[in-house]
Amino acid sequence: MIYVTKTFLPSIESYQLYLKRAWDKVWLTNRGELTLELEDKIKQKYSTTNLIITNNGTIPLQIALKLLGNQGDIITTPFSYVATTSAILWENCTPVFVDIHPEYLSIDETKIEAAITSKTTAILATHVFGNPCHVEEIERIAKKHNLAVIYDAAHCFGVTYNGTSIFNFGDVSTCSFHATKIFHTGEGGAMFCNDENLFQKLFYSHNFGHNGPLEFHGLGINAKISELQSAMGLAVFDELDFIFSERKKVVDFYLNHLDFTQISTIKIREKTQWNFSYFPVIFNSEEELLKVQNKLNESEIYPRRYFYPSLNTIDFVKGEAMPISESIASKILCLPLFVGLEKQDLEKITTIINTTVAC
Ligand SMILES: *Cc1c(COP(=O)(O)O)cnc(C)c1O
Numbered sequence: 001m002i003y004v005t006k007t008f009l010p011s012i013e014s015y016q017l018y019l020k021r022a023w024d025k026v027w028l029t030n031r032g033e034l035t036l037e038l039e040d041k042i043k044q045k046y047s048t049t050n051l052i053i054t055n056n057g058t059i060p061l062q063i064a065l066k067l068l069g070n071q072g073d074i075i076t077t078p079f080s081y082v083a084t085t086s087a088i089l090w091e092n093c094t095p096v097f098v099d100i101h102p103e104y105l106s107i108d109e110t111k112i113e114a115a116i117t118s119k120t121t122a123i124l125a126t127h128v129f130g131n132p133c134h135v136e137e138i139e140r141i142a143k144k145h146n147l148a149v150i151y152d153a154a155h156c157f158g159v160t161y162n163g164t165s166i167f168n169f170g171d172v173s174t175c176s177f178h179a180t181k182i183f184h185t186g187e188g189g190a191m192f193c194n195d196e197n198l199f200q201k202l203f204y205s206h207n208f209g210h211n212g213p214l215e216f217h218g219l220g221i222n223a224k225i226s227e228l229q230s231a232m233g234l235a236v237f238d239e240l241d242f243i244f245s246e247r248k249k250v251v252d253f254y255l256n257h258l259d260f261t262q263i264s265t266i267k268i269r270e271k272t273q274w275n276f277s278y279f280p281v282i283f284n285s286e287e288e289l290l291k292v293q294n295k296l297n298e299s300e301i302y303p304r305r306y307f308y309p310s311l312n313t314i315d316f317v318k319g320e321a322m323p324i325s326e327s328i329a330s331k332i333l334c335l336p337l338f339v340g341l342e343k344q345d346l347e348k349i350t351t352i353i354n355t356t357v358a359c
Contacts, residue, residue: 002345004304006338007179008243010235018231027227031207034230041237042190046158046165049194052206053230054223057154057176057189061087063205063223064172064191065124067198068148069093072121075147077107078312078325080126084152085311088124096120097312097319103267105129105280105328109137113145122148127166128307130155130182130277132269135169150174153192157183158244158275167192172202177233182247182277183240185233188225246339247276250346254279254335257350262357278306279335283357286330292356293333301349306334 022028039053054060061083065074071092076084078097088095098115101108107125123142125133133151142149151169153159154176159166167173167190177188191206193199201217204210209220236243254265264282268274283289289305296303310329312319335349 002301002336002341002349004302004306004334004336005180006340007184008236008239008339010232010239014238015232015235018234019228022227022231029224029226031224032227032230034227034234035225038185038230038233038237041234045240046160046167048165048167049192050196050199051167051190051192052203052223053177053185053225053233054189054191054206055225055229056187057174057178057181058083058087059206059221059223060172060174060189060191060202061124061150061152062091063202063221064150064174065091065093065122066219067201067205068122068150068171070121073117073119074122074124075107075112075115075120076124077126077128078310078319078322079105079307079329080128080152080311081154081307082311082314083154084124084126085314085317089317093121094119095311095317095319097322097325099322099324100128100328102324102328103264104131104133104269105266106131106133107138108324109134109141112138112141116141116145116147120145120147122150124150124152126152126154127156127159129266129280130159130275131266132156132159132161132166132169132272134269135161135166139169148172154181154189155277156275157181157277158240160273161269162271168194171195171198177229182243182275183233184236185225185229188229188233243339244276247337250337250341251276251279253343253346254350257346257354259354259357262354276337279337280306280332281335281353282328283331283333288357289331289333292353295352295356296349299348299352301336301345301352303333303335305329305332308332
């Protein structure tokens with residue numbers, strides 16, 4: 001059976017070598033040496049701003065919204081994973097959707113200003129499938145209207161834009177290190193932040209608000225990662241070059257073998273060094289998508305409908321109609337993409353798709 005993704009596992013020996021350090025120190029959490037080393041390695045390799053590794057990729061969104069959202073209206077994208085919207089609701093803020101660009105699939109920056117009101121406090125946009133939003137224009141709008149900018153960069157590990165890590169944009173940028181993501185710690189995530197003041201607030205917020213053992217800076221929660229997870233992260237980190245090059249081969253295969261007169265895929269923004277995180281295919285209709293999905297399933301191939309449904313249509317969300325996002329969500333399918341996906345399987349996948357859409 002072939003699924004949309006398959007968790008990358010480093011050799012168990014390399015994982016054990018890192019784990020042994022936690023054993024030797026008898027230290028399993030509270031920002032131990034493995035966590036600090038992983039933060040440092042990410043910062044060095046990608047020249048990112050300060051970061052804090054967390055226990056998943058959702059809690060950084062909640063912490064950022066807690067500090068910057070002020071229970072106001074948050075301008076956001078309807079085309080993302082549900083966590084982007086649910087974090088807004090969870091923090092007692094209100095999502096205000098702005099439709100997406102039909103090719104880049106990220107929030108349409110030209111429609112943001114019309115959605116801003118006196119209740120708007122922040123913009124929370126997703127670099128969907130690792131494809132950067134129009135960060136310059138979003139920054140301009142945010143400055144003009146005194147809004148905070150939070151990026152859900154869950155898909156963005158390794159992405160650079162205009163020569164710098166995409167994590168360096170926005171007031172806060174978050175990532176997910178979930179087992180299904182391109183770089184992972186099993187469960188995990190991170191928040192990145194340029195501003196020293198805000199960084200300190202994010203830092204104490206992720207550790208119960210502590211200021212030393214007896215005092216508190218303010219309200220906090222527990223978003224700490226364990227050393228067991230950071231050990232996995234360090235072992236995966238050592239394989240990153242291999243992971244990216246293997247994923248690139250799969251993406252190149254799809255680009256060379258799928259019939260793009262019948263279907264389309266995401267358009268990656270200019271000046272982006274992409275990370276091959278997902279391979280979405282957009283069909284002409286939902287009917288065509290379902291036909292292809294059925295054919296693939298018959299061969300035990302299980303792509304995923306990322307992202308469906310459009311988040312504005314979920315019943316607990318109650319957003320306004322978003323025609324482009326709803327249309328794309330109804331006809332987009334993410335194809336299998338992982339290290340170790342065999343050429344013969346790729347041939348099978350592309351042949352099924354090409355022949356099914358042609359008839
Ligand atoms: C995976 C994902 C998240 C949540 O990350 P977790 O680590 O699973 O909590 C948030 N936003 C997007 C866009 C995601 O794909």
